[in-house]
Amino acid sequence: MAAAAPPPPPTAAPITLPEPTPSGHTLFTRIRLATIDDVPHIHKLIHQMAVFERLTHLFEATTASLAATLFPPNAPPPFTSFTIFLLELSSSPFPPSQNPHFTPVLKSLHLDLPIDDPEKEDFRSNANDAINDVTVGGFVLFFPNYSSFLAKPGFYIEDIFVRECYRKKGLGKRLLSAVAAQAAKMGYGRVEWVVLDWNVNAIKFYEQMGAQILPEWRICRLTGEALQAHAHVSL
Amino acid sequence: MAAAAPPPPPTAAPITLPEPTPSGHTLFTRIRLATIDDVPHIHKLIHQMAVFERLTHLFEATTASLAATLFPPNAPPPFTSFTIFLLELSSSPFPPSQNPHFTPVLKSLHLDLPIDDPEKEDFRSNANDAINDVTVGGFVLFFPNYSSFLAKPGFYIEDIFVRECYRKKGLGKRLLSAVAAQAAKMGYGRVEWVVLDWNVNAIKFYEQMGAQILPEWRICRLTGEALQAHAHVSL
Numbered sequence: 001m002a003a004a005a006p007p008p009p010p011t012a013a014p015i016t017l018p019e020p021t022p023s024g025h026t027l028f029t030r031i032r033l034a035t036i037d038d039v040p041h042i043h044k045l046i047h048q049m050a051v052f053e054r055l056t057h058l059f060e061a062t063t064a065s066l067a068a069t070l071f072p073p074n075a076p077p078p079f080t081s082f083t084i085f086l087l088e089l090s091s092s093p094f095p096p097s098q099n100p101h102f103t104p105v106l107k108s109l110h111l112d113l114p115i116d117d118p119e120k121e122d123f124r125s126n127a128n129d130a131i132n133d134v135t136v137g138g139f140v141l142f143f144p145n146y147s148s149f150l151a152k153p154g155f156y157i158e159d160i161f162v163r164e165c166y167r168k169k170g171l172g173k174r175l176l177s178a179v180a181a182q183a184a185k186m187g188y189g190r191v192e193w194v195v196l197d198w199n200v201n202a203i204k205f206y207e208q209m210g211a212q213i214l215p216e217w218r219i220c221r222l223t224g225e226a227l228q229a230h231a232h233v234s235l
Numbered sequence: 236m237a238a239a240a241p242p243p244p245p246t247a248a249p250i251t252l253p254e255p256t257p258s259g260h261t262l263f264t265r266i267r268l269a270t271i272d273d274v275p276h277i278h279k280l281i282h283q284m285a286v287f288e289r290l291t292h293l294f295e296a297t298t299a300s301l302a303a304t305l306f307p308p309n310a311p312p313p314f315t316s317f318t319i320f321l322l323e324l325s326s327s328p329f330p331p332s333q334n335p336h337f338t339p340v341l342k343s344l345h346l347d348l349p350i351d352d353p354e355k356e357d358f359r360s361n362a363n364d365a366i367n368d369v370t371v372g373g374f375v376l377f378f379p380n381y382s383s384f385l386a387k388p389g390f391y392i393e394d395i396f397v398r399e400c401y402r403k404k405g406l407g408k409r410l411l412s413a414v415a416a417q418a419a420k421m422g423y424g425r426v427e428w429v430v431l432d433w434n435v436n437a438i439k440f441y442e443q444m445g446a447q448i449l450p451e452w453r454i455c456r457l458t459g460e461a462l463q464a465h466a467h468v469s470l
Contacts (some may be wrong), residue, residue, distance in 0.1 A: 013243060046383045049383075055384065058384045058385075059384050060384060060385050062386065065386035066383075069386055081316075082388075108429065122439075123323065143379070144317075145378065146304070148394050149295060150296065151296035151297065151303075152300070159383050181465045189458060189462075192454060192456050193454075195452070196453075197309070197452070197456055203453075209459055210461030210464060211455040212456050214454040215453065217430070217432070217454050218431075218432050218448050218450065218452075219428075219429055220441045220446040220449075222415055222447075223427065223447075224446075227418060227419055227425065227445070228419050231418075231419035
């Protein structure tokens with residue numbers, strides 16, 4: 001058995017450390033105000049949310065009805081009525097952009113492995129960007145509410161949704177935090193939303209974000225024929 | 236022991252029934268859009284509601300903060316943002332009145348006994364009416380919300396309140412029904428509000444109005460320092 005070759009003598013040459021493990025993948029994220037051009041993507045996202053919540057029997061939205069109600073002609077300014085922040089992702093840094101109502105929030109996301117997005121083509125962003133691989137990954141829909149005890153507006157979040165392949169990476173938190181930051185910036189008193197009581201993961205997530213879960217309140221809803229029954233009674 | 240006198244013979248003369256009990260009192264009711272002139276009354280009503288709900292520790296509203304947030308300069312039209320219907324009562328019929336946004340709902344209320352209102356002077360209406368004994372009895376504060384599944388706006392009722400001496404006479408129902416009728420008129424999909432789960436009388440009342448109580452949803456609230464903590468994180 002041959003002896004192992006002796007180790008090379010130490011040298012004064014700088015030790016070449018391995019490069020820091022390449023992060024594998026950096027994704028850049030942007031949160032911006034949605035426009036009417038984003039309605040096709042918003043429609044698909046809302047439908048995915050209905051599937052996730054097993055509520056497709058309640059899903060009636062069309063691209064036309066969403067456009068007409070979310071982006072009507074002479075729409076009021078963002079934040080004074082129904083407002084959507086869109087979450088986008090790109091492998092290239094987003095160029096800085098300006099919006100008179102909201103400066104997009106740009107961040108990045110370091111991943112060990114790249115994300116395989118099976119719907120990348122379907123969700124190619126319609127934003128007019130210099131970079132062309134921008135993908136829509138989620139959204140948050142919110143609007144003003146009001147606390148009469150505080151005599152202050154707040155925001156109510158109707159929907160918050162991140163597509164499946166982008167979940168568990170803190171992106172839902174970025175969307176919710178963007179709404180909270182906007183509320184704080186406007187001097188608003190509260191941000192509120194609802195959660196299903198069996199969705200313990202969501203409840204835990206929201207509590208970690210600093211939210212209180214109010215155990216005693218129940219939602220009352222008047223809809224359909226029961227709503228129409230009031231039409232001729234009072235007016 | 237003397238025998239009882241025999242009953243009088245039957246006669247063909249018509250039996251004189253007593254007059255129907257006079258109703259004793261008719262109150263006339265009006266539901267109209269509130270204006271900035273109503274803020275002092277609205278402030279007192281909200282405070283009474285806080286007392287009723289045992290939540291005075293959360294009550295921070297002032298007449299100034301209510302006026303600034305509910306009736307700001309260049310306020311958007313009623314129903315597109317925070318909107319208040321005021322309930323008024325009078326012993327005289329209300330004159331017909333016009334409002335470009337909402338024609339007041341005029342009805343009457345027949346009572347066996349007059350209502351003793353210990354706060355009648357405090358709640359004398361500030362409306363500019365030809366009749367002068369108009370009293371503010373309650374209010375409902377509501378604003379648009381949005382269902383993305385329906386792609387339709389709705390109304391969310393933040394507060395509905397009737398002063399104690401006017402309760403249990405169907406007046407809360409008239410306020411709620413006025414909001415429902417307005418929603419139906421505008422083609423809206425839903426009217427929603429919340430109720431405390433221990434308030435069984437209110438729950439029964441709402442169910443009689445045709446409302447569903449949704450048992451599974453819980454409200455999440457981000458407020459105070461937990462809200463402010465997001466201010467510097469995202470933007």
